[in-house]
Amino acid sequence: MTKVAARLSAIRLYVDAALDAGLTVEASEAQAHYLLHVMRLAAGATVALFNGRDGEWQATVTVPAKRRVQFNVTQQSRPQIATPDLWLAFAPVKRLEFLAEKASELGVSALLPVFTRHTDVKRVNVERLRANATEAAEQCERLTVPMVHEPVSFDAFIAAWPQDRRLFFLDETGEGTPLAAELMAQQKPTPAGFLTGPEGGFAQLELDALRQLPFATPVGVGPRILRAETAALAAVACWQALLGDWTSRPQ
16 A cells, blocks of 8 residues: 555544644544544544644544543654645635635635625634534645634725735636736746635626735636636636646655
8 A cells, every 4th residue: 555545544633732752632522423433443543633733643542531532642644844825715605615625625725705795695604614624634635724714894805915915816807817827927836815706796896996906916717607616716726736736746
């Protein structure tokens, strides 16, 4: 079995605690239930742990009491590596959990819900989105979990956006530069992010405000009309293929 296949066959869990050889880490209640009652692991089983800081570590499961699980950390299986600095801001859509899961798989470092004028979804369960992002990271071999921000209004979003971070907004009017051409013109990857609108598109006032920002660039993702979540994921995939970690072999 190859090293990659061996990793894929292991149960991976995200933890907040520090990881190092000899440390004992307490499993959360949800993790304990999953391991004992879903996966039916017994004491002595091996799992992989990561925390976004210390790389990936092998650990053995101990069950000191009913409904309680601990991990005895043994050895590092992968060092921590830098991940692409790409944010995804989006108007909430109906398939929001799907978007958070797939964006996490694609490697975004932050998820930022933004309420625009035409946004139909009025409530965002941030904790659920964080759980979706974490579960996706556990399953796709990531060493980090994207940060999920609290939702903000469109005006608050553009006011808070760091001016040294390039913002690509998906312009459904057809006036934006083709995304691939815009990315290929860059010499090297820099901190960046995407903003996608709701199913009804951005309001004209929002497009006008975005076009006035010196750090914002309107881009298009092809001739077809895409669902909002499809457009967001397509943009992230394009960035990863041209500037992100799809340009190198897996570690």
